[in-house]
Amino acid sequence: MIAAREGTVVISSALFAFLHHLAAFGLVAALAIELVLLRQPLTVQSVRALLRADMLYGIAAAVVLTVGALRVLFFEKGVQYYMHSVPFVVKVTLFAVVGVLSIRPTMTFLSWRGAVVQGQAPVVDEPKIKALRRLVHLELAAVAGILLCAALMARGLGSGLSLG
Numbered sequence: 001m002i003a004a005r006e007g008t009v010v011i012s013s014a015l016f017a018f019l020h021h022l023a024a025f026g027l028v029a030a031l032a033i034e035l036v037l038l039r040q041p042l043t044v045q046s047v048r049a050l051l052r053a054d055m056l057y058g059i060a061a062a063v064v065l066t067v068g069a070l071r072v073l074f075f076e077k078g079v080q081y082y083m084h085s086v087p088f089v090v091k092v093t094l095f096a097v098v099g100v101l102s103i104r105p106t107m108t109f110l111s112w113r114g115a116v117v118q119g120q121a122p123v124v125d126e127p128k129i130k131a132l133r134r135l136v137h138l139e140l141a142a143v144a145g146i147l148l149c150a151a152l153m154a155r156g157l158g159s160g161l162s163l164g
Ligand code: HEM
Pocket: 020, 021, 024, 027, 064, 065, 067, 068, 069, 071, 072, 076, 077, 091, 092, 095, 143, 146, 147, 150, 151, 153, 154, 155
């Protein structure tokens, strides 16, 4: 009976780890797509693709956060462990930074919807596009930092509590 329960916990933990990784890959893919599209001249098709990529980004970020929080609360090493882990705190802070950095690109893409609905590409000057590209670049750099923190925290580095 206990073995069966432990088995269920291990399977749930693996499932949530899978979902966490899947969403994290989706988030990175969405940002990479945005970067590629922002390097090309804007067309109706590319703006539609940007809007879809940004929606994927939003969904992936929500799944990463929800699944990550569930892992902290119910699976893995327990809330106490993560609260004493410096890489965990840095990771969550960087995640919030990515969220803040993404506000301007998202608002800008949404503001282009009107033109696209009318079948026209929005007219945007190059400095504005360059600023958007820089923001998406920074988001990707912060995600790289998040990945480093994830590897460190999973192995007990920078943690006040021992893994026992
Ligand atoms: C873009 C955001 C994120 C990315 C790319 C990401 C990526 C990862 C990766 C790759 C791992 C596996 C680490 C390893 O086993 O070597 C991991 C583990 C984990 N992540 Fe995230 N993560 C993100 C956000 C979050 C957030 C916001 C939370 C919490 C609210 C969170 C909680 C966790 C937990 C609890 C683990 C398990 C660590 C362990 O094995 O002790 N993650 N994450």
